[in-house]
Amino acid sequence: MSCTESLSPAKPMSRELGPVDHGRLLEALGIEARVLGEVAHAASPDSPVPTAPGWTLSELLRHVGSIYRLALGWMEEGRRPTHWQRGPLPGEPVAGYFDAGREALLAELAAHDPAARASTWWPADPTYGFWIRRMLHETLIHRFDAERAADVEHATVPEDLAADGVDEVLTLYFDQKLATMGLAGTRHGTVGIRTGGHSWIARAGPDETTAWRCSVEEAAAADELVEAEASRVYLWLWGRAAPTAVTVTGGHDLAAQVWALLRLATR
Structure with missing residues (x-):
């Protein structure tokens, strides 16, 4: 299961831009996060996730919402946060928890140049661009998981x-x-x-x-x-x-x- 909650900085590497530019990655993050939410909202929250054994759709959505808040904490506090909202508040639906995290994350990333410095857990890339890329792939792999759980045919990943x-x-x-x-x-x-x-x-x-x-x-x-x-x-x-x-x-x-x-x- 993809997760960034336990990572800490380690060996430095030289930073090079990946195959796709940050503008495309940020646009794709917005699309993938919206689709993930829509798929999860439309299916039973208790649907098991076959590609993430032991999880239900509800747990998957909570996990991604927590990761969004963890990433925000890194960017806002300048270090790995010690506390963040890891799940819905009492009475708060998981869908609402996810949607709020998605909107806050996208707003924060859109407000900064991808090349601007930001605290990350990868010494090779201490920029907002790191978080655009990391959150896209966190979302994309779990959008695929959600579609499998919801039995959506032809779940695909853009090449x-x-x-x-x-x-x-x-x-x-x-x-x-x-x-x-x-x-x-x-x-x-x-x-x-x-x-x-x-x-x-x-x-x-x-x-x-x-x-x-x-x-x-x-x-x-x-x-x-x-x-x-x-x-x-x-x-x-x-x-x-x-x-x-x-x-x-x-x-x-x-x-x-x-x-x-x-x-x-x-x-």
Whole structure:
């Protein structure tokens, strides 16, 4: 389950803009948050979420509303907040709690230049742009979850946003969060990931987990190579798609290790 509540700053990295610009990401955040709310409002709040076992739609909506308030606290207080409204007040509907958090978050993000400095939990990107991107993918993956819970057919992820999400989950969660958790792989090796005209390397072993953008040739030279359309790779990396959703060549053990490590990083 995607979450940012337990993260703390760790190793610095050089900051580079991802595949999609912040204007598109902010616009998409507004759309995805609205759709998530509409899907959850239209279905039974007790509907189980098959892609997030143990959760109902109501719990999913509460979680996202809490994350919105956590992000606002980071931006407003200049550090990770110690207190924020983690759920609806007595008598407050979950839908209202979510809607209020969404509106406050969008207003705060729209009021600042994405390049303006803001406190974040990623030393590589201390800007409002970090929060635009992080909140978009938090929302997008849970919009997908909500549509699965509501049995909405053809739940999809736009390809440009999916490519950006692949970049985020590899360079932020695989490269950054696993290190803060003190977790590493058991097998040495590299996995190339190619999709949407972009390529990455994920390297793991007993003493490291790291990922970076690379050339098509470098990805092809990795020990194993993962390929598929961007939406499939994105959902696979987030644990929302079956192993067969992507094509793996050169073996499967290292790709499976990347997938398993990301389950720990994104839970």
